[in-house]
Amino acid sequence: MIPVPPEVDPFLETERFLEELRVKNDFPELMTPTLWNTEIILRPYQKVGVAHLVARKKMVLGDPCGTGKTPQAFYAWMVLNQQTPTKLIVITTRSAVGQWADEIRRFSPGMDHSNIIEAPSQAPGRAVTPEIRAAAFEKWRIKSPSSIYVMNWGQFQNDWPTMEKTVSSWGPNTVVVMDEFQKCKSGESKINSKAHEVSFAVSRVWGLTATVLKDRAHDVFQLMRVLDSDFMSFDRFEEDYAIIDRQVIRIPKFGRMVTIPINVVTGYKNLLEFKERMSYLYLGREDDELGIQRPAIIHETRRCRISGEQWRIYLETEAGLHTFNNTQDINHDLPFAAVLQLQLAVDVPEIFLPGLGKQNEPEKSPTFEARQKKNPKAALLKQLLSDELDGESVVIYSPLETTISQLMRIFKDKEPVRITGKESGDERNVARLKFQSGESKLLMITDAGGEALNLQIAHHLVMYSRPFDPGRYVQVVGRIRRFTSVSEWVKIWHLSVMGTLDEYLDALLVKKFGAFEILVGSRSGMLPSSEVTPYEIISSIRRQRKALTLKDAGHGVP
Numbered sequence: 001m002i003p004v005p006p007e008v009d010p011f012l013e014t015e016r017f018l019e020e021l022r023v024k025n026d027f028p029e030l031m032t033p034t035l036w037n038t039e040i041i042l043r044p045y046q047k048v049g050v051a052h053l054v055a056r057k058k059m060v061l062g063d064p065c066g067t068g069k070t071p072q073a074f075y076a077w078m079v080l081n082q083q084t085p086t087k088l089i090v091i092t093t094r095s096a097v098g099q100w101a102d103e104i105r106r107f108s109p110g111m112d113h114s115n116i117i118e119a120p121s122q123a124p125g126r127a128v129t130p131e132i133r134a135a136a137f138e139k140w141r142i143k144s145p146s147s148i149y150v151m152n153w154g155q156f157q158n159d160w161p162t163m164e165k166t167v168s169s170w171g172p173n174t175v176v177v178m179d180e181f182q183k184c185k186s187g188e189s190k191i192n193s194k195a196h197e198v199s200f201a202v203s204r205v206w207g208l209t210a211t212v213l214k215d216r217a218h219d220v221f222q223l224m225r226v227l228d229s230d231f232m233s234f235d236r237f238e239e240d241y242a243i244i245d246r247q248v249i250r251i252p253k254f255g256r257m258v259t260i261p262i263n264v265v266t267g268y269k270n271l272l273e274f275k276e277r278m279s280y281l282y283l284g285r286e287d288d289e290l291g292i293q294r295p296a297i298i299h300e301t302r303r304c305r306i307s308g309e310q311w312r313i314y315l316e317t318e319a320g321l322h323t324f325n326n327t328q329d330i331n332h333d334l335p336f337a338a339v340l341q342l343q344l345a346v347d348v349p350e351i352f353l354p355g356l357g358k359q360n361e362p363e364k365s366p367t368f369e370a371r372q373k374k375n376p377k378a379a380l381l382k383q384l385l386s387d388e389l390d391g392e393s394v395v396i397y398s399p400l401e402t403t404i405s406q407l408m409r410i411f412k413d414k415e416p417v418r419i420t421g422k423e424s425g426d427e428r429n430v431a432r433l434k435f436q437s438g439e440s441k442l443l444m445i446t447d448a449g450g451e452a453l454n455l456q457i458a459h460h461l462v463m464y465s466r467p468f469d470p471g472r473y474v475q476v477v478g479r480i481r482r483f484t485s486v487s488e489w490v491k492i493w494h495l496s497v498m499g500t501l502d503e504y505l506d507a508l509l510v511k512k513f514g515a516f517e518i519l520v521g522s523r524s525g526m527l528p529s530s531e532v533t534p535y536e537i538i539s540s541i542r543r544q545r546k547a548l549t550l551k552d553a554g555h556g557v558p
Helices: 010-026 042-053 069-083 093-108 130-142 153-165 165-174 191-200 217-227 234-241 271-277 308-318 335-345 368-374 376-386 401-410 424-436 470-477 501-518 535-552
Strands: 056-061 087-092 116-118 149-151 174-179 205-210 243-251 254-268 297-303 394-397 415-420 442-445 458-464 489-497
Touching: 010 042, 010 056, 042 056, 042 069, 056 069, 056 217, 069 093, 069 174, 069 205, 069 415, 069 535, 087 093, 087 243, 093 424, 116 130, 130 149, 130 153, 149 153, 153 191, 165 174, 174 191, 174 415, 191 205, 191 217, 205 217, 217 271, 217 501, 234 254, 254 308, 271 424, 271 501, 297 368, 308 535, 335 401, 335 501, 376 401, 376 489, 401 442, 415 424, 424 442, 458 470, 470 501, 489 501, 501 535
Parallel strands: 056 205, 087 149, 087 174, 116 149, 174 205, 297 489, 394 442, 394 458, 415 442, 458 489
Antiparallel strands: 243 254
């Protein structure tokens, strides 16, 4: 452990020690636990990260994707466990439960691996009741004082009430690692409140995330509050760091329209001061600070147009006059649902044509093939996979499961695998292993596969459609851009339909990256910003076009 001289403030002395380590970017005195795989040697910056985790009971490790936050967290736990037997709980995404268990076994060949317990997950033909999961948790609780329990975020949200009943017996001597900690960013969510309860109840909580900010600086504030409820009040945060615009809106109430004032956050200020204020809870470093060189990012944008009937469908959808409801994606609030509908009109416009949307329609049927030939974006992807990317391992991303399902049908002959919200934890692990082993050359993912996974076998990522915020974009790119990659570069392909939502989201991402780069740090050319039309121009064009479409359709102009 870190020595503290007598008669000094332990906190200040520890902070000075950690600051010295950060400057040196090395910690040669760090002990090596006896059960650690000595063939895996931590890099200097990773030793510094371990020192921070050991020294701080509550902390977010926010280094970039692919820099080894998993081994840092596990190594820090092993250091503590070697001094005093300490249990470990890992909460991660459903896709990464198996990966975490595999990595722990690889890091610690001398450990009794029967002490690693994975929470049972749903699989085809096998129902997993809360009672079954409770039995697995109880097995972990009464097992060795050094036992490890790996579960996903959904299980944590559902099972915490059961776990909490026994927390007095395991909490005081347990480390909880919250992988992809950004999932707690919403202050009104159940996950946020339950994570806060865990942070209060157990001895140590470490959050791991490369994207402490997903969309707004409020995200960072909420994550810090999970670890320390005394960090800052919400009112103080907005007063000191948010730019508030007082607006008036009309809403229905008691059968009539009423006018109410609301506060709208239009931007942020003094974010460097805020970053310093949260530094005792957060460690996030850039590539140059880490002394590493991850693969360079190469961008290439391929564009196409839609015309005729599909362009009419797009314009109607943009104006809110046309929807496709046969999809699980449209289950959000109305404004966001409208964006999802519009993205579908760009990605797979054929599903809006008369009499379509038949998910069980045979792939070789004349109608199916005729519809697909009318999809220029899918044709663009087909050409790319047949030419430049022929024989390469490729990850294809879209935030929409409906889009991925259609692409799986189109490219069935390539035997792709998929990771979306529809697959169980076991199915996701099988898909990951098939892709990493080279058995399948094509992996299609939504956000369910855009976090935590290690997919460095690929150095091509096709953004068939865009994430909706900077944090998600960084996470998806981080699946293939890792410091362990053998390639010197990774290539991000942007497929874009001109004049549509694709260009608008590119512009929006560039605009939103401002606060992200201040709080999280520049992510080394993540976006092809030089090719993007400014957000204000695209927004103006969309507003004018929407008004004209509504007028032409006989709805008047609002």
